[in-house]
Amino acid sequence: MTAPSAKDTSRPAPAAKAADHSGHCIELGANAPLRLDCGTELGPFPLAYQTYGTLNAEKTNAILVCHALTGDQFVLGPHPVTGKPGWWEIMVGPGRPLDTNRYFIICSNVLGGCMGTAGPAEKNPETGKPYGLDFPVITIRDMVAAQKLLIDHLGIDQLFCVIGGSMGGMQVLQWATSYPERIFAAVPIASSARHSAQNIAFHEIGRQAIMADRDWKGGAYHESDDQPLRGLAVARMVAHITYLSEKALQQKFGRELQDRKDVTYGFEADFQVESYLRHQGISFVERFDANSYLYITRAMDYFDLAEVNEGMLPQAFVNTPVRFCLISFTSDWLFPTSESRTVVHALNAVAANVSFVEVLSDKGHDAFLLDEPEFHATLEGFLNGAAEHRGLTWS
Amino acid sequence: MVVGGPDHEGQAALRSDLRIVADMVEPGSRVLDVGCGDGALLAYLGHVKQVDGRGVELSQSGVNACVRHGLSVIQGDADTDLKAYPSDAFDYVILGQTLQATRNPKEVLQEMVRIGRRAIVSFPNFGFWKVRLELLMTGRMPMTDVLSYEWYETPNIHLCSLKDFISLCDEVGVVIERGVVLNSGGRDIDFSPGGLFANLFSREGIFLVRRRDSSD
Structure with a gap:
């Protein structure tokens, strides 16, 4: 099932191929525009998203999945453009670590994307033509600010967990620093607090x-x-x-x-x-x-959580109530373990609640998208432990 | 594995030295277990003493087992990962059977009493009579129940006797509040610093320590 929403327009969302995505699409920033890091105000703007599973009555079982650079909101397939399976079918679904019998999974197309959310391929309401380079340059923080408007719209006070790999992990870390009180647990996978040279x-x-x-x-x-x-x-x-x-x-x-x-x-x-x-x-x-x-x-290049905290990464996490679990992969040379370890040390420096696992894998950065039983078991265990602490129960 | 088990089962399954360590921890405190293995002690402390526990473990299998069971554990090691923690972040920092395997035991001990208001250290006693006798009689590196590795593959690179540890504590300004030693039968006996025979008759020692302050 999907989230009920009176404001859903479910209109065909224009993207690279102007396909009918048959997903949710809402208009955000109509009352108050979103002020972007670059100084431009955006709004009203469309944000496309998918949901899987059922939101419980207390609205405490929601997990926001943040997609990577070339991902989109179609965690499960078939993909409306390619007809292929979703990008995280291996992780999300009944009996999977992100169990749709337990959790309400939300994934939205990032700001700047091309699957229905406002981006350079989207029509500029002022000209009626695609923005192209007139679209404002956006940041990871802007993406997360837009997601937060979606979570507000869904009436969810606190997400049980925010999870994502690669650029998705950057969004997770941004969530934890921008809106720590709005998330219970955070799982940045194969990611970093800043994009390396x-x-x-x-x-x-x-x-x-x-x-x-x-x-x-x-x-x-x-x-x-x-x-x-x-x-x-x-x-x-x-x-x-x-x-x-x-x-x-x-x-x-x-x-x-x-x-x-x-x-x-x-x-x-x-x-x-x-x-x-x-x-x-x-x-x-x-x-x-x-x-x-x-x-x-x-947006990924501009990401640096330490920079906005006077060069002190731990400052980003002071007094954080969030339970963190960081995961890296031994053969990932794009976001190597040292990047995750830097975040772990920053979290330790503020005595935050953090778990960190480096998974032995020869699959490189893409390991977070693939069948890695140790990774999946670790993630499932962390979520179970967090659910216990959050008081989530299932009949 | 005691993780998730009922309290009484956890108590029964806990290794004798871990039980002594657990007895030194006040309920409801914040604990960092360095070298936490599969998380048996952390799980016990969480369930029985409502401790807010964290762990550091070197082996991937150990860390994964801990995280899979809902414990907050990071992959890391005592020599490099303690520096990141702020002072007085924990009520207790525990180092069980790991001191002798660190590259720099002196620094590790200093870091432990910096980030914890108290530290609990347990280690095998190299002054134990069986160790001494084996070296004397065979002329080869001693192997015992506690020290069961061949010399060329042992992770225990900085073994010490009880006396050595006490002298190190003195040197780096660490006060021993309480000590318990295990004899060859595994029976635990309160350690008294003036005692003549503990260093000879104990196979391992467990010490509750803190950094020296102005009141000492």
């Missing part, structure tokens, strides 16, 4: 690939029939490598050739790994907007 560098390559595509047209490609698909595909290919581990790539592809016995002495996709990456790039552009990619990667 290396990660900013990889994002910059992706953005340059998009902006170097002639079809990008200074961000105004929506006015033509073309889209900077080649640039966006290259951006995805680069990023995809960072989500895997060297070992995983080697094991999966090695030096195997693609449908041929010998190399061609040319520049076709001779190797399986090349073919795989090209496929990743091509399938990505079917569902994602190039300008959205620019905006969301920028």
Whole structure:
């Protein structure tokens, strides 16, 4: 079931392919606009979200799932654009760690996204055309501020848990610092309190690939029939490598050739790994907007919880009532364990309630999306323990 | 594993040295268990003494077992991860059978009495007569029930006797409030600093300590 709401318009949400997402979409910021970090005021603006499970009478069993850079609100499938399963089917559902028989799962498309929430692909009400680069630059804090308006709208005083991996983990940490009294538990997975120089560098390559595509047209490609698909595909290919581990790539592809016995002495996709990456790039552009990619990667780059606390990360968490559980993966070199450990040390410095597990995995950063039994068991145990402390019971 | 079990079962299942440690902890206090293993002591303290407990554990299997059972435990080690905690953050910092495995036991002890108003330390006594006798008779590194590793693979790199520990406490300004020693039969006896034979007849010691203050 989904959350009842009189304000739901359930209108088709425009995105990369202007598909009918058949999900919830509400209008936020109509009475008071959302003041963004960049100084611009946004509102009214649409926010698209999905819910799974049932909200209990006390409204105490809600879990907000925060999606990563290229994720969206469709935690469970089928995805309205691709028809594929949702991105976290392995984690969410009856009997899964995020058990929909117990919890009310909420996931919204982030601000700047392209699946129905306000973003550069969305129509600017002033011009009637897609914003393009006229959309204000948004931050992780802005994304979370918009989510908080959604939680207000749903009438939930306190989320039982906020959980997410990668950029989703950044949102979790932002929730814990912006609205600590509104969440009981926080689970940032494979994440960081600030985007590292290396990660900013990889994002910059992706953005340059998009902006170097002639079809990008200074961000105004929506006015033509073309889209900077080649640039966006290259951006995805680069990023995809960072989500895997060297070992995983080697094991999966090695030096195997693609449908041929010998190399061609040319520049076709001779190797399986090349073919795989090209496929990743091509399938990505079917569902994602190039300008959205620019905006969301920028939001991640700007994220630094210490910076806004005079360089002192522990200051962000002083007197926090939140129960934290941080999880990292041994082979993740994009958000390595040291990033999680920095957050753990900051939480220790304010004697916060924190658990931290580094999971042995050779699946790289993407491990948080995959079948890792140790990870799932840990998460389930933490949620059970937190539920006990929160006084949540199920018949 | 006592986690989640009824109180009386927890009591029965707790290892004898852990039970002595648990008896030193006031109900309702804040406890950090360094080297908490599978969380048996933390779970017991939480259920029986309503303690607000946290743990630090080096092994992934240990941490995962703890978190799976709803305990607040981080993966870390005594040598590097105690520095992050603020002073007086806990009522008790517990280090069970781990001091001898740290790289810098002196610093660890100092950190423990900084972040905890009290610390509880237990360790195997290398002055125990069986250890001495084995070295004397065989001429080889002693292996006992408590110290069961070959010399080349033991994690116990900084073994000490009761006397050594007492002298370290004195040197770094740590006051021993209470001591309990276990004899070879596992029976616990109150430790008195003036006693002549504890260092010879105890296989392990458990000490409740705090940092020296102006009243000492």
